[in-house]
Amino acid sequence: MDSWLRKDSKYIWHPYTQMKDCRKTPPILIEKARGIKLYDTQGNFFYDTISSWWCNVHGHNHPRIKKAIEKQLKSLDHVLFAGFTHRPAILLAEKLIAITPKGLSKVFFSDNGSTAVETALKMSFQYWQNTGRKEKKKFISLDYAYHGDTIGAMSVGGVDLFSKKFRPLFFPSFKVPAPYCYRCPVAKQRASCSIECISLLEKMLKKKNSEIAALIIEPLVLAAGGMIIYPAEYLKYASKLARKYNIHLILDEVATGFGRTGKMFACEYANIQPDLMCLAKGLTSGTLPLAVTLTTEKIYRAFYADVEKKKTFYHGHTFSGNPIACSVALASLEIFKQEKVLGRVERVVPRFHQGLERFKDLPFVGEVRALGLIGAIELVKDKKTKQPFSLQERIGQRIYLQGLKQKLILRPLGNVVYFYFPLCVKDKEITTILNGAFKVLQISFNIKRQL
Ligand SMILES: Cc1ncc(COP(=O)(O)O)c(C=O)c1O
Structure with missing residues (x-):
C-alpha cells in the first residue's frame, strides 16, 4: 500500500464510509483536478460525474x-x-x-x-x-x-x-x-x-x-x-x-x-x-x-x-x-x-436526456428520471413488482467499483445510480460517461446481450 494511504488509514475517519471497507478498497489519492476530471497520483483520471457531492459547478480549478x-x-x-x-x-x-x-x-x-x-x-x-x-x-x-x-x-x-x-x-x-x-x-x-x-x-x-x-x-x-x-x-x-x-x-x-x-x-x-x-x-x-x-x-x-x-x-x-x-x-x-452558462446547459441537456433513454430497456431498470443535468436510474429486482434490491446485496458498492474501472465516479444512492454533472460538461463527455455507465451496469449484472 502507498505510504500516504497507510497514513490515511492510520489517522483519518472518512465521512459516509464504513472504514472496514477501506481495507479492501482504500480511498483514491487524488492530486489534481481540471474541468470534470480528477487525477490520481498514478496518473489515472476519473470523471467526476457527481460534481464532488453535487457542489462543483464550473468544473474543477476554473481560472477565474x-x-x-x-x-x-x-x-x-x-x-x-x-x-x-x-x-x-x-x-x-x-x-x-x-x-x-x-x-x-x-x-x-x-x-x-x-x-x-x-x-x-x-x-x-x-x-x-x-x-x-x-x-x-x-x-x-x-x-x-x-x-x-x-x-x-x-x-x-x-x-x-x-x-x-x-x-x-x-x-x-x-x-x-x-x-x-x-x-x-x-x-x-x-x-x-x-x-x-x-x-x-x-x-x-x-x-x-x-x-x-x-x-x-x-x-x-x-x-x-x-x-x-x-x-x-x-x-x-x-x-x-x-x-x-x-x-x-x-x-x-x-x-x-x-x-x-x-x-x-x-x-x-x-x-x-x-x-x-x-x-x-x-x-x-x-x-x-x-x-x-x-x-x-x-x-x-x-x-x-x-x-x-x-x-x-x-x-x-x-x-x-x-x-x-x-x-x-x-x-x-x-x-x-x-460564459452564458445556463444557455450552454440548455443546449447539452437534450443530448443527456436522450442518452439516458436506452437505460430503460435494461431488465433491472425500474425508472429513468431526469431534470437539467441531474439524471437518475432506479434499479429494481423486478420491473413488474418494483421490488428494490436489499441493502445486503450491496449493488451500489458493486457499481461503484465497476465504475472506477471505467474511469467513472458513480456513487449510487441505495438502488439509484445517478449523474449530477457540473455545468461545464460537454456533449462528448456526456456520451462517453453514459456509454461507460451502460457498460458498468451490463457488467455488474452480467448482461451479455447488446441493447
Ligand atoms: C438538499 C440538501 N440540504 C442540505 C444538505 C447539507 O449540506 P452539507 O453537506 O453542506 O451540510 C445537503 C447535502 O447533501 C442537501 O442535499
Missing part, C-alpha cells in the same frame, strides 16, 4: 475562481462577522437578493448546507416566538427528504438509512409521504394524475397547522433520498398551502441551486416565493465552504427591536461570510454571466 482567491487573499483573509463587515459579503448579498425569488431581502451567512438549514429552522421557530405564537414550534417535511446531518436538519429529514440511529435525539416533526411518482403514495399514474398526493400534505396541515412553524422542502428533487424528481405543480400547491395555513415555506436549494436543474434555482419552475431559502454547495462553485439563508423583510422585522426586548437572533458561525469564500461566490456568479 483561482484568480478570485488569489486576489482576495492579498487584502483580507478572514474577519469576525459581528461588529465587522466587508465588501465581498455586501456585494454578494446584493447579488443573491437580485437573482433569488422576489420578497427575499436579507441574507444570513453560514458555512455549509446543514448550517443554512439549521439557521432557517431556528429563524422560523424564533419568528413565531417573537410574534407571540409560541405554540408554533414544529416542522413538517417529506419522506425521503434530506436536509443535512446536524441534529436539527436530521429531525426534518426522511432518509432512514442515514438518520434512524439518531432518532432519539430528534425534535418531533411531522412527515408526509413524498410525491414519489414511480412509487406513488396514492396509487396514481403521473401521466394521468392531478397531483392528488398533495391531499396528504393538506390533511396534515389542516389538523396541525396551529403547531407548525414551517414546511421545509427540497424544490423538485429529493436529492439524497434517491434523486426523486417530482412535478413543479406539487411545489406550487405546497407553497399555496403554506400560505393558506399560515406557516413558513423553507426552500432548501442547497443541492438544486445554481443551474443544476437547468434554471438558476429549481423553484423557478414553480414560480413561487418562499419565506426562507437555503443555499450552499454550488454557491462557491464547490470550491470553498459557504452558505446563506435568505429571508423576507417580514421575518427580519420580527427580530428587529431594542435588545432588552429579547428578540435578537443569537446564532452564528466562526466562518460566517468568510471574505475569500464570498469573493469566490462573486466570481462564480460572474462566470454564469460571462
Whole structure:
C-alpha cells in the first residue's frame, strides 16, 4: 500500500464510509483536478460525474475562481462577522437578493448546507416566538427528504438509512409521504394524475397547522433520498398551502441551486416565493465552504427591536461570510454571466436526456428520471413488482467499483445510480460517461446481450 494511504488509514475517519471497507478498497489519492476530471497520483483520471457531492459547478480549478482567491487573499483573509463587515459579503448579498425569488431581502451567512438549514429552522421557530405564537414550534417535511446531518436538519429529514440511529435525539416533526411518482403514495399514474398526493400534505396541515412553524422542502428533487424528481405543480400547491395555513415555506436549494436543474434555482419552475431559502454547495462553485439563508423583510422585522426586548437572533458561525469564500461566490456568479452558462446547459441537456433513454430497456431498470443535468436510474429486482434490491446485496458498492474501472465516479444512492454533472460538461463527455455507465451496469449484472 502507498505510504500516504497507510497514513490515511492510520489517522483519518472518512465521512459516509464504513472504514472496514477501506481495507479492501482504500480511498483514491487524488492530486489534481481540471474541468470534470480528477487525477490520481498514478496518473489515472476519473470523471467526476457527481460534481464532488453535487457542489462543483464550473468544473474543477476554473481560472477565474483561482484568480478570485488569489486576489482576495492579498487584502483580507478572514474577519469576525459581528461588529465587522466587508465588501465581498455586501456585494454578494446584493447579488443573491437580485437573482433569488422576489420578497427575499436579507441574507444570513453560514458555512455549509446543514448550517443554512439549521439557521432557517431556528429563524422560523424564533419568528413565531417573537410574534407571540409560541405554540408554533414544529416542522413538517417529506419522506425521503434530506436536509443535512446536524441534529436539527436530521429531525426534518426522511432518509432512514442515514438518520434512524439518531432518532432519539430528534425534535418531533411531522412527515408526509413524498410525491414519489414511480412509487406513488396514492396509487396514481403521473401521466394521468392531478397531483392528488398533495391531499396528504393538506390533511396534515389542516389538523396541525396551529403547531407548525414551517414546511421545509427540497424544490423538485429529493436529492439524497434517491434523486426523486417530482412535478413543479406539487411545489406550487405546497407553497399555496403554506400560505393558506399560515406557516413558513423553507426552500432548501442547497443541492438544486445554481443551474443544476437547468434554471438558476429549481423553484423557478414553480414560480413561487418562499419565506426562507437555503443555499450552499454550488454557491462557491464547490470550491470553498459557504452558505446563506435568505429571508423576507417580514421575518427580519420580527427580530428587529431594542435588545432588552429579547428578540435578537443569537446564532452564528466562526466562518460566517468568510471574505475569500464570498469573493469566490462573486466570481462564480460572474462566470454564469460571462460564459452564458445556463444557455450552454440548455443546449447539452437534450443530448443527456436522450442518452439516458436506452437505460430503460435494461431488465433491472425500474425508472429513468431526469431534470437539467441531474439524471437518475432506479434499479429494481423486478420491473413488474418494483421490488428494490436489499441493502445486503450491496449493488451500489458493486457499481461503484465497476465504475472506477471505467474511469467513472458513480456513487449510487441505495438502488439509484445517478449523474449530477457540473455545468461545464460537454456533449462528448456526456456520451462517453453514459456509454461507460451502460457498460458498468451490463457488467455488474452480467448482461451479455447488446441493447
Ligand atoms: C438538499 C440538501 N440540504 C442540505 C444538505 C447539507 O449540506 P452539507 O453537506 O453542506 O451540510 C445537503 C447535502 O447533501 C442537501 O442535499
